Amino acid sequence: MSYYEKYPTLQIEGYDDSAWQGWEAITARLRARTGQRTVLVIDCYPGVRLAELEENLLSALNPALVINAEQARLDESALHQLLARNLTDDRVFGVLSCHQLSEFIDPQKLVTLKEQVSNAPDGLIVIYGPGAALVHPGDVLVYADLPRWEIQQRMRSGELDNWGAENQSEDMLRRYKRAFFVEWRVFDRHKTPLLKRADFLLDTTLADSPAMVTGDALRAGLKQTTQQPFRVVPFFDPGVWGGQWMKQKFDLDPSAPNYAWCFDCVPEENSLLLRFGAVRIEIPSQDLVLLEPRALLGEKVHARFGAEFPIRFDFLDTIGGQNLSFQVHPLTEYIQQQFGMHYTQDESYYILEAEPGAMVYLGTKTGTEPQAMLDNLRSAGRGEQPFDDARFVNQIPAKKHDHFLIPAGTVHCSGAGTMVLEISATPYIFTFKLWDWGRLGMDGLPRPVHLDHGEKVIDWQRDTQWVHQHLVNQVEPIAEGEGWREERTGLHEREFIETRRHWFSAPVVHHTHGGVNVLNLVEGDRAIVDSPSGAFAPFTVRYAETFIIPADVGEYRISPSGETSGKPLATIKAWVRG
Template identity: 85%
Template structure:
């Protein structure tokens, strides 16, 4: 039986009576608040992806409103929105340009004014304005925000239930719909919801169909503050892929009927959920809400000053054990991602090998003496289907074994070979992978996987050849401190990467300090460990093998010890933070 916890939950103290489960309890709570007034405007603003039909069937009729308005009826028509976004969406299936739009730009001013006039003319009873952008119609005497995690949005898109907001594009391929959400919708609605969450009276969770939950805004904000004072985990999600393997299925107790699992996003707050428990009620929110509302306490002053309300460190798993090679790829240089896509930092990364089969390799850097023109010509011919890419001629293959660490600064060609279980430690702009060669495969959707050679050839650093990679990127391990029962090793990353990593081997307790920066760790060796506070500042927190956990900057000092099934074992953690 796996010990890996797939639904980690943060237990919130002091607000057990501030959350409700089920439509009946939610209706009773809202009615209690709105019917105390002779006239009240209830605004239910929504993240795109919330099932408005469920609100219209289960919630709104029970509130006995005099007037009910759907804010989406003030949205501009589909063609107008498409023309406005054309520059951001581009013609590419995968890559767009990051949007700086505000939500009001998607709204027809005349329709909005007419709706506002309807609200103002209704001088008695209850007025309800609901849907994405409802707070643009009226700020609300009572404000409810209905949020939606991004992973659930993607599932609804994949099932065909959901199109992009205002697009009517359910039949469009998933890559294009994801692109529109990533580059436009999520940016626009995060800007819109952040000030609303700071003043909302309630948050409504409708992630699970017909199993809604409601929490007061005060309790939600207190919960986020509590979370920044203790270790926590976000909710991992798992996804199959054409190259996916079998290791996670076996070790994380996943669906045995699934063909494979390629990815696990174990710490990607932009897309993961955060589970908060208030007494008997569990609330699921995007973990990005913690970043948006508590950036300084979570990230630390220096990290917040540099990145704003963005979580810059990503931990995820890539499973090719029993699978295939990843795509041969490269990530953009900083200036390229800034100029082409509007991102302000790039995807530097590393592969930490959790497990490996005997013949596993990592492809990293070009072979010394490689002619750029010859390799690019070979890649172009492979892209046209004339021949397979001659990887053995142009690309280094390094044997990969358990606990190896390969550093991959942007511009370095690379991929993990079959037979590896990789803990990928990287910067967060994870969508920016330029595939150079995909081994002639089709994607899970049966379509050719996009190859972006035209981008990739502009960012490959040809100086990263065999000698350079050996000297700078393969197992750059240095012991920096040790004591009785523990040893601390620096394992990277490269000087061009802003993430620092340290590995601790220990059989005795090890004291750490955040140093004013958010720390992200994974238990890479040993069954179980406990994280506690030497001063008793937070309740002890137990982690299991391969679980990623976050230590907010405000925690300061913390201690990690062998615990439970890990007692008496040699344990190890890998820790990442942003260099000062």
């Protein structure tokens, strides 16, 4: 039986009557807020189904005037010209946008829409769509939101274009790139001040099943979330190399071919579930980062990273699957200069489970000639021969609870037969594939290889001796007490994340020390997280679940559950070094 909770939900106290489910209830609540002349603004994240709003909400409100704010958007060719530098010709990588949403709007068309509002007769005036608040601030402001993972599902199904483009037939990698590098950046900037003053948030995640909560209740719920442990909603995705372990352990769809990834703590793309009375609201967990960065991250982390969650926990399942792509991540200066990111994708592999004979590919073998390896990779890429990995790359046996550190510039991949908890910095798409074992993607297309990028960032000094000395199982005892011991397991000094493993059969007291903590229960069925001072309700975590302790929590305690068998449990904890 699987105990892994796939839909963790936080119950928000004190706002039971502040949320509504279904179009009828939502319409009635908004109608109650209208007067003789009311401008209702429904601003939207790109991906919200505007047709559903029109059919179920706007028609029921019977407004005197309706304006779709997208009428003022630049046309597709003008947008493409504006964004050409950011979109690039590459399938995967673009340059991060620093645009404001107003740059995507035709100034004269915006003036025309504003004049329509000014000249409208008394009654209800509704302005809706992405950018609606640019037309009018709203006497009543609703923000319609949905998580990025749901946006991706709508893109994959062919339902959704990129914003301002008719490109459903375009390669999914290119559409995701446009969303990642441009749309989501621009609209996060736009929605942050709106969420701080919105009268209502409209959850449009599920088709024909909307939910709405007052802005005051939402903001109180986010504040409450920063005072206790919580989990974001994990999501799972198949891949060409994916395995079967998660399918069995997490009770996933048995008809799926495999599951390669689980994004268990990637707040940019995960959801956060908040329950207000009987109504469950699903929002992007990024909304918490945008509105409560200091309480969540801590002063020092916020000062360094801004409103970005810098730690990522995810799973890579190759048990019953195949090797990951052989890859390298960019050095800091390279990611800054080429893509506009201000920090890079340092990472590590913590081995949750491993089959006999499993291995991790890490660093080059001592004596490797860089040009010889690059020539061999290019030859492999042309299909002339397989890459001679045994000649050039260290293949290191992997077993349960091993920890492999992977600072940027280190060639690496997990081999078949491993269940990896990947602990890393958050820029999670910056993987330069060097070789993909001659495979096609699940879409039947060749998977993109970026050897031209990769060759510029490989650190050739990370050879056999260096890797074993610095990157493999760097376990250092730190402290111990009755029923527990603490070990440092990394990460490398070039990485900003610190990790500690605690083995325990008795309660262990932790402290955030003013910075966000991210943990996973890597051994044992379940544990209880509570507050020694009673500041929050006890929180149950189960095997392999990732959970977040906001900086503002301060002291917390992790104890074995009464249902455990008496064997030691273990957590792995990560935080940003000071």
